[in-house]
Amino acid sequence: MAAQRDWMNHLFLDTGSTSFTEFVRSYAPGLLPGRFESLATPVTDQIPHATTIVAATFAGGVVMAGDRRATAGNYISQKDMEKVFRTDDYSCMGIAGTASTGIEMARVYQVELEHYEKREGRELSVEGKANRLANMVRGNLPMAMQGMVVVPLFAAYDDNRDAGRIFSYDVGGGPYEQSGYASIGSGSLFARGALKKLYRENAPLEDIVLSCVHALYDAADDDSATGGPDVSRKIWPLISVITDEGYRRLSDEEVEGYVRQVLDLRMADPDGPTAPLR
Amino acid sequence: MSMPFGYVSPEQEMRDKADFARKGIARGRSVVVLQYENGILFVAPNASRALHKISEIYDRIGFAAVGKYNEFESLRLGGIRYADINGYTYDRSDVTARGLANLYAQSLGMVFTESRKPYEVEIVVAEVGDAPEEDQIYRLTFDGSVADEHGFVVMGGVAEAVAGRLKDRIRDAMPLTDALDAALAALTEPGGERPPVSQLEVAVLDRNREHRKFQRLAGPRLERLIATGADDAPETAAPDVSGALSGPPGESPATAPDGDIDDGSGA
Numbered sequence: 173m174a175a176q177r178d179w180m181n182h183l184f185l186d187t188g189s190t191s192f193t194e195f196v197r198s199y200a201p202g203l204l205p206g207r208f209e210s211l212a213t214p215v216t217d218q219i220p221h222a223t224t225i226v227a228a229t230f231a232g233g234v235v236m237a238g239d240r241r242a243t244a245g246n247y248i249s250q251k252d253m254e255k256v257f258r259t260d261d262y263s264c265m266g267i268a269g270t271a272s273t274g275i276e277m278a279r280v281y282q283v284e285l286e287h288y289e290k291r292e293g294r295e296l297s298v299e300g301k302a303n304r305l306a307n308m309v310r311g312n313l314p315m316a317m318q319g320m321v322v323v324p325l326f327a328a329y330d331d332n333r334d335a336g337r338i339f340s341y342d343v344g345g346g347p348y349e350q351s352g353y354a355s356i357g358s359g360s361l362f363a364r365g366a367l368k369k370l371y372r373e374n375a376p377l378e379d380i381v382l383s384c385v386h387a388l389y390d391a392a393d394d395d396s397a398t399g400g401p402d403v404s405r406k407i408w409p410l411i412s413v414i415t416d417e418g419y420r421r422l423s424d425e426e427v428e429g430y431v432r433q434v435l436d437l438r439m440a441d442p443d444g445p446t447a448p449l450r
Numbered sequence: 451m452s453m454p455f456g457y458v459s460p461e462q463e464m465r466d467k468a469d470f471a472r473k474g475i476a477r478g479r480s481v482v483v484l485q486y487e488n489g490i491l492f493v494a495p496n497a498s499r500a501l502h503k504i505s506e507i508y509d510r511i512g513f514a515a516v517g518k519y520n521e522f523e524s525l526r527l528g529g530i531r532y533a534d535i536n537g538y539t540y541d542r543s544d545v546t547a548r549g550l551a552n553l554y555a556q557s558l559g560m561v562f563t564e565s566r567k568p569y570e571v572e573i574v575v576a577e578v579g580d581a582p583e584e585d586q587i588y589r590l591t592f593d594g595s596v597a598d599e600h601g602f603v604v605m606g607g608v609a610e611a612v613a614g615r616l617k618d619r620i621r622d623a624m625p626l627t628d629a630l631d632a633a634l635a636a637l638t639e640p641g642g643e644r645p646p647v648s649q650l651e652v653a654v655l656d657r658n659r660e661h662r663k664f665q666r667l668a669g670p671r672l673e674r675l676i677a678t679g680a681d682d683a684p685e686t687a688a689p690d691v692s693g694a695l696s697g698p699p700g701e702s703p704a705t706a707p708d709g710d711i712d713d714g715s716g717a
Contacts (some may be wrong), residue, residue: 291530
């Protein structure tokens with residue numbers, strides 16, 4: 173009780189900064205992700221990893237899509253994992269790498285944005301949000317050096333530009349703004365190759381969603397850690413869309429429609445659509 | 451033993467503090483919090499666009515206050531911290547208005563007994579439930595006493611007169627436009643003029659919203675809602691801002707997820 177009393181006094185007298193993370197660090201540092209300074213042995217293969225995330229902009233917004241597989245070494249630890257998170261009304265993030273750290277990072281980031289918004293009565297700018305996430309990724313660097321790497325991909329709708337924006341990161345932070353499309357995770361090379369050929373600037377939403385599903389399919393095709401669409405269990409990629417109307421996660425039925433289109437096409441041509449040479 | 455010079459009995463001291471706080475609270479304008487069919491409505495005449503009397507605390511929890519701004523602002527910020535840290539530590543559903551009201555009660559009570567000057571504030575912590583019966587409205591006064599209110603709360607200014615006028619106008623499950631009309635009528639002295647939209651701070655906790663239930667209503671949208679209420683046409687839905695989504699005919703306008711999202715920039 174005494175401890176709580178101290179905290180309560182502190183709560184109202186020292187109103188501090190707008191950062192939730194800073195508050196947690198002073199009040200209960202153990203709650204923050206990235207708290208282990210060093211691990212006795214590398215645990216990389218024993219901890220589930222999340223894999224491929226892709227994001228691409230379309231006319232008036234941005235799409236982010238992720239596969240559903242989590243792996244620990246050669247073992248598929250989860251078939252229906254969710255690794256794209258709504259972070260506020262106009263932004264979302266996907267995670268690749270150590271699943272547990274990534275999920276925790278997404279949770280604290282969500283509160284971080286909301287905390288600022290509630291305190292200040294305004295949303296952070298898109299750059300502000302992206303920088304804040306860079307700071308959190310950098311905070312995880314000691315863990316990353318131990319093998320618990322987590323790298324996010326951040327996408328947001330920017331009011332001032334009426335357009336979607338994408339930011340990528342590395343283990344040291346970032347952000348690196350990407351134009352058009354971006355991918356992260358073990359299957360990202362294949363997904364990026366696919367998007368490179370399929371992406372069209374200012375294309376309508378449907379085309380971009382379809383491109384993303386194709387890109388994830390290609391990633392699953394060539395990367396064992398990325399899961400393809402699971403037709404028998406009806407586990408589809410997770411697709412989020414952000415426009416001026418806010419964040420929306422496509423329903424399973426909607427995603428199934430897109431996946432079926434991709435599957436139909438791939439039945440005839442397993443390598444998917446070909447880009448015109450000239 | 452003679453009384454030391456300047457001795458004040460504890461009873462007298464408490465009375466003086468309470469009188470002092472009551473006077474401070476009565477100086478401002480009243481704030482009204484009332485239930486409507488889809489949740490809880492907050493209405494505050496407020497000339498300032500930057501200094502809010504009404505705020506979001508958490509997904510289902512709203513906050514309204516009267517009195518000294520710096521005092522209730524520090525309570526608001528502390529409440530947001532309490533809610534965010536609990537929601538992060540446990541789960542979002544574990545943050546409750548009851549817990550927050552207790553925290554406020556402790557803090558207000560402590561300030562009232564221990565400091566020379568009590569807080570000149572009165573606050574409401576409201577939580578919207580999945581059904582009207584689950585809505586909770588707690589009213590906290592300067593000395594840390596908590597009251598569990600039903601239906602409506604009026605605090606600050608000439609609270610009793612406003613409450614009297616409001617009582618005659620409210621009924622169960624009012625549509626938003628009617629509830630807003632009732633609140634504005636109650637806040638206006640008989641024969642007086644209603645405060646202009648630009649000087650109103652209005653927000654709802656709408657149980658039909660996704661994620662965060664709190665939403666500010668301002669600008670053209672608020673004007674339309676007020677106009678609809680004043681026309682005494684509760685059955686017509688107000689025109690939608692984006693035209694994207696409105697409830698079936700006969701329902702009051704949904705306050706989410708179609709409308710303006712207030713970013714606090716005062717646009």
